[in-house]
Amino acid sequence: MKxxxxxxxxxxxxxxVVFPLVExxxxxxxxxxxxxxxxxxxxSWNLLAGYTGQISFGHAIFFGVGAYSAGICTTKLGISxxxxxLLGGPMAMLSGLFLGWICFRLRGSYFNLATLAIAEVFRLVxxxxxxxxxxxxxxxxxxxxxxxxxxxFLALGLAALCVFSISRIMKSKWGFYFIAIxxxxxxxxxLGISSFRYKSLSLMVSSFFxxxxxxxxxxxxGFIDPEVVFSLYFISIMAILVAMIGGAGxxxxxxxxxxVMVLLQELFRSSxxxxxxxxxxxxxxxxxxxxxxxxxxxxxNGVVGDFPRILNLLTRKKPxxxxxxGN
Amino acid sequence: xxxxxxxxxxxxxxxxxxxxxxxxxxEESEICGLIGPNGSGKTTVFNLVTAYYPITSGTIxxxxxxxxxxxxxxxxxxxxxxxxxxxxPLRRMTVLENVMTSAFCRTSNSxxxxxxxxxxxxxxxxxxxxxYPAKSLTIGDRKRMEIARAxxxxxxxxxxxxxxxxxxxxxxxxGVQLIRKIRDSGITIIxxxxxxxxxxxxxxxxxxxxxxQEIARGTPSEVANxxxxxxxxxxxx
Numbered sequence: 265m266k267x268x269x270x271x272x273x274x275x276x277x278x279x280x281v282v283f284p285l286v287e288x289x290x291x292x293x294x295x296x297x298x299x300x301x302x303x304x305x306x307x308s309w310n311l312l313a314g315y316t317g318q319i320s321f322g323h324a325i326f327f328g329v330g331a332y333s334a335g336i337c338t339t340k341l342g343i344s345x346x347x348x349x350l351l352g353g354p355m356a357m358l359s360g361l362f363l364g365w366i367c368f369r370l371r372g373s374y375f376n377l378a379t380l381a382i383a384e385v386f387r388l389v390x391x392x393x394x395x396x397x398x399x400x401x402x403x404x405x406x407x408x409x410x411x412x413x414x415x416x417f418l419a420l421g422l423a424a425l426c427v428f429s430i431s432r433i434m435k436s437k438w439g440f441y442f443i444a445i446x447x448x449x450x451x452x453x454x455l456g457i458s459s460f461r462y463k464s465l466s467l468m469v470s471s472f473f474x475x476x477x478x479x480x481x482x483x484x485x486g487f488i489d490p491e492v493v494f495s496l497y498f499i500s501i502m503a504i505l506v507a508m509i510g511g512a513g514x515x516x517x518x519x520x521x522x523x524v525m526v527l528l529q530e531l532f533r534s535s536x537x538x539x540x541x542x543x544x545x546x547x548x549x550x551x552x553x554x555x556x557x558x559x560x561x562x563x564x565n566g567v568v569g570d571f572p573r574i575l576n577l578l579t580r581k582k583p584x585x586x587x588x589x590g591n
Numbered sequence: 592x593x594x595x596x597x598x599x600x601x602x603x604x605x606x607x608x609x610x611x612x613x614x615x616x617x618e619e620s621e622i623c624g625l626i627g628p629n630g631s632g633k634t635t636v637f638n639l640v641t642a643y644y645p646i647t648s649g650t651i652x653x654x655x656x657x658x659x660x661x662x663x664x665x666x667x668x669x670x671x672x673x674x675x676x677x678x679x680p681l682r683r684m685t686v687l688e689n690v691m692t693s694a695f696c697r698t699s700n701s702x703x704x705x706x707x708x709x710x711x712x713x714x715x716x717x718x719x720x721x722x723y724p725a726k727s728l729t730i731g732d733r734k735r736m737e738i739a740r741a742x743x744x745x746x747x748x749x750x751x752x753x754x755x756x757x758x759x760x761x762x763x764x765x766g767v768q769l770i771r772k773i774r775d776s777g778i779t780i781i782x783x784x785x786x787x788x789x790x791x792x793x794x795x796x797x798x799x800x801x802x803x804q805e806i807a808r809g810t811p812s813e814v815a816n817x818x819x820x821x822x823x824x825x826x827x828x
Contacts, residue, residue, distance in 0.1 A: 444684075
């Protein structure tokens with residue numbers, strides 16, 4: 265079993281390595297690069313929310329801090345934005361520690377709301393601290409490569425590293441402790457688990473990888489502004505959607521969710537490649553909202569979590585008698 | 592100094608004094624019963640010892656160290672394990688994973704934790720249910736798993752909060768045997784229980800409290816015949 269899943273993972277990796285060599289269109293390469301970046305963000309969000317039970321509405325903080333770390337390397341330090349790939353993770357981790365220090369004294373929906381509020385604070389600071397961040401003007405850098413290939417392989421490397429690290433963590437003491445905190449924080453404390461310490465550790469790993477993704481985004485896109493990288497809708501909510509649709513609390517869920525969501529987003533943005541009327545592209549927020557409602561109603565464990573059920577439905581067998589009975 | 596000792600332990604929730612000036616000691620490898628009518632403050636005492644509530648005044652000493660300033664998880668590391676009256680299984684984990692989680696209290700190595708968890712589950716006679724999801728267990732098994740989980744943290748002192756409530760007579764008898772077995776392995780036990788048959792059977796000493804205050808202490812037969820205890824449970828004539 266263990267060997268089989270390793271083989272599947274290596275097989276997938278090989279497919280992804282071959283893909284851009286076969287598919288020469290920059291458009292599809294771009295979509296895959298963005299999807300791979302979302303694998304990183306979704307998996308990170310999932311570590312904190314899906315596994316540790318601390319649902320964050322503020323992952324844009326880490327993405328933004330990562331992206332701005334890279335951008336400011338160029339605008340203020342005059343060095344390559346690639347240094348941001350080193351700096352972005354640790355800087356995001358610092359902001360994660362700050363967030364945790366404030367928010368982990370709250371539980372449940374109060375925690376969610378606090379993360380949401382602090383993310384807005386970061387966005388506003390990025391807008392108004394013009395000397396440092398260039399404000400709404402944003403940061404524009406000259407990207408290093410014209411070809412998509414280097415970016416593609418970097419994104420693939422990041423995604424693989426992130427998924428691999430998280431799957432390793434979840435098999436270790438940390439993983440057990442994270443899930444224990446999600447299931448029952450009071451019981452966890454009685455078992456010798458410092459919930460504050462382990463929630464902070466989970467948040468640190470999560471923010472580190474999200475920051476890396478942010479730094480990558482700066483280097484790849486060449487332009488950021490606060491409304492994009494600190495966006496509640498485009499980053500924080502999207503991170504939640506990616507993990508929820510794919511399957512929160514599973515290793516592969518966010519990876520699948522990233523591809524589903526990025527493809528959907530692209531379909532709507534392009535009005536189904538021009539086949540649908542133009543207003544469709546304006547309705548994508550509405551469509552995503554409906555999608556979430558339907559997903560929670562019929563597929564609460566996401567594509568990966570409910571995969572056996574979906575398979576049964578498709579092969580028209582009787583639904584499995586599930587012992588689930590709620591959660 | 593005693594193995595475990597509280598001095599003038601007091602807890603007030605606003606104007607309500609739930610535990611009032613309670614001093615008691617527990618000696619190593621005895622089973623000490625803590626009884627009292629509903630609402631007399633038994634579970635509050637446990638919650639004070641394990642630092643779920645901050646103490647209003649008084650001290651708690653365990654093996655020569657003051658533990659009342661420690662957070663809950665450090666109390667566990669000091670060697671005080673507990674179960675909950677309303678069981679708290681980690682629902683979406685298997686029985687083995689539940690116990691492994693607590694075995695990580697003394698090790699960071701997954702293999703060691705796993706071996707230790709399997710060993711404890713054997714000890715608690717749950718070895719045939721390792722892979723059951725915790726949420727699928729009967730109440731009897733949940734209580735047993737809760738004990739196993741506390742044992743896997745390798746406590747020196749175990750606080751059992753109504754581990755027999757809601758069990759069938761058969762399960763109760765098995766539970767009593769398990770508690771004896773735990774004591775024989777060298778672990779000191781404080782037990783809160785409403786089922787008198789159980790308490791009278793296994794305790795070396797009993798402390799009876801009402802309104803958070805001590806009303807009697809002594810051997811089971813002394814306490815059972817104490818006038819104040821009878822009045823607390825049945826009322827005055």
